Amino acid sequence: MLGASRPTPTLVRLSLVLLAAAHLGACAGGDPGAGSTNPFDSQGNGSNSTPGTETGQPASETDPTPTVGGSMSDSETSAPTGPGPTSDSDPTSGDPTGDPTVGTTTLPDPDCVDDDGDLHGEGCSAGPDCDDASYNSWQSCGTCVDADMDGFWVGCDQYGPDDPGPDCDDANPDASDGMDCECAVTPPDKASDTCAEAMAGALGVIAEGGVVPPIKGSITGIDNGPGNGQEDWYWVEFPEAMAMGNRPNAGKIAAVFAVNPGDPANPDYRFEVYTACNKMPFEGLNPTYGPGTPPAREWEFFDAHTPPNPNPNPNPNYLNNVPWPAKVFIRVIRVANDQSCSEYTLQVSRLPT
Numbered sequence: 001m002l003g004a005s006r007p008t009p010t011l012v013r014l015s016l017v018l019l020a021a022a023h024l025g026a027c028a029g030g031d032p033g034a035g036s037t038n039p040f041d042s043q044g045n046g047s048n049s050t051p052g053t054e055t056g057q058p059a060s061e062t063d064p065t066p067t068v069g070g071s072m073s074d075s076e077t078s079a080p081t082g083p084g085p086t087s088d089s090d091p092t093s094g095d096p097t098g099d100p101t102v103g104t105t106t107l108p109d110p111d112c113v114d115d116d117g118d119l120h121g122e123g124c125s126a127g128p129d130c131d132d133a134s135y136n137s138w139q140s141c142g143t144c145v146d147a148d149m150d151g152f153w154v155g156c157d158q159y160g161p162d163d164p165g166p167d168c169d170d171a172n173p174d175a176s177d178g179m180d181c182e183c184a185v186t187p188p189d190k191a192s193d194t195c196a197e198a199m200a201g202a203l204g205v206i207a208e209g210g211v212v213p214p215i216k217g218s219i220t221g222i223d224n225g226p227g228n229g230q231e232d233w234y235w236v237e238f239p240e241a242m243a244m245g246n247r248p249n250a251g252k253i254a255a256v257f258a259v260n261p262g263d264p265a266n267p268d269y270r271f272e273v274y275t276a277c278n279k280m281p282f283e284g285l286n287p288t289y290g291p292g293t294p295p296a297r298e299w300e301f302f303d304a305h306t307p308p309n310p311n312p313n314p315n316p317n318y319l320n321n322v323p324w325p326a327k328v329f330i331r332v333i334r335v336a337n338d339q340s341c342s343e344y345t346l347q348v349s350r351l352p353t
Contacts, residue, residue: 248303
């Protein structure tokens, strides 16, 4: 039996070697991100796919979130030069609890120009600032928004008292700070929050050429690990015998987000695929991973084809011993925009070969 695993710039394909496409965040040729508080967030270089196999290791991404704080004025940190205050003293020197003066910093960063007090700016050791008039942003200028204009922001590097956030529903001005948000999360009869045999979340038995109806759901919290509740589990069967032909012509299994809100370079949701609840994600479905994978934004499994559908770019990690995944469990997780109400749509199909 022949099989192949082949990545593309946006999708890693596995097959008899399964091609697991792990679209994540923005790495150099890779996908998952690291950002904010979640290891899958990304602020990468704009290339948003992670080859799961052979074509080199994509660079893992990091999006460190520097310590939040305001700059301090010299008068609040300098030692007095005389025996006591005089009429020439800085009027703020006697009020150590006063607000920091925007636009100034203390040693050892004397050349830092930081007009918004977020410790980032021209000449600052923490790094440059994409908008030195916004305390909320130093890298997130393209994503830090208040779309519903309710005074609560989303997609920012941090949030301050003048521009609070994150907004749990930035399309609804009546829902803002999490206190008045009641997100419509995935109903428990549509998806399970743990992996188990015969659990909720059954997507059915799919023959070659079949397509599962769109799967809509919402998870409010960032992924906190399998079995801890911030997850939607589904399961679906692809019997090998329900193909139009024998392998390698048994169809191509595909799972992809049809709707995945948030920053296009680092959208809100990812998923993992398991062949059993007690196995690791993508175990038996992918020979190698680049840094940061899984989870994925797209995944495919198909066999290597012989003419009339030859593979013009044979996979150097070709394997011929990958069992057909007759049943898989899919775990959907949120990786960005914690405590928001955004909704995903997952599409699962078995395309004809």
